[in-house]
Amino acid sequence: MSLKAIAFGSIGTLIETSEIQRSAFNNAFKEHGLDWNWTRDDYSRMLLQSGGRQRIAAYANTHNADVDANEIHQTKTKLFDAHIEEHGAPIRAGVKEVIEFAKQTGRKLALVSTTSEDNIIATLTVLSGLVDRDDFAFIGNASMVENGKPAPDIYIKAMHDMAIKPDEVIAIEDSEPSLESAVAAGIRCIGFPGENTAEQNYDGAIVRVDALTTAMFSDK
Structure with a gap:
């Protein structure tokens, strides 16, 4: 064929987009009052799981944190979109x-x-x-x-x-x-x-x- x-x-x-995404996750955590910080090594491992919302939920579960993964992910998406719309991406x-x-x-x-x-x-x-x-x-x-x-x-x-x-x-x-x-x-x-x-x-x-x-x- x-x-x-x-x-x-x-x-x-x-x-x-990867580092822009990671930064958006970390900034979203701050906006939701969380002291989480995903390092580049952390994030590289997490990318073996597809879906940002799922990564947040899995991380919260391993840290015994009661959070709204959907709400945090929505914040992250807004931050990511605002960044690339203003600054672009290679x-x-x-x-x-x-x-x-x-x-x-x-x-x-x-x-x-x-x-x-x-x-x-x-x-x-x-x-x-x-x-x-x-x-x-x-x-x-x-x-x-x-x-x-x-x-x-x-x-x-x-x-x-x-x-x-x-x-x-x-x-x-x-x-x-x-x-x-x-x-x-x-x-x-x-x-x-x-x-x-x-x-x-x-x-x-x-x-x-x-x-x-x-x-x-x-x-x-």
């Missing part, structure tokens, strides 16, 4: 070229994420001028599926909505749980670690890279 779609699996495969290596390649060659673009819709909007604001919302054949968010990554649900929905088969799409993922989501849906996946996920396991990927190139997609 020929390649019909390129699926960016998270906002972190488009822009480098576009990851090769992303611009791959997006332009997809648009020029008629491949569909997808953002197969299970983050919040607010985070999606903030990310597309950063990418304004390179890609518009209408350039994506599919944009996922957390409200679309019952089970987030590493479950394959969001990829299955994306393929259904785009009317494509698993061998007609290549995914790009920046973490082990998200890679597992794509592989569980039968999709070939490129491992594209972010600055805090480099130590994770990408054995299920067809290749692991630090920068994207159009050659990864042009002969598929």
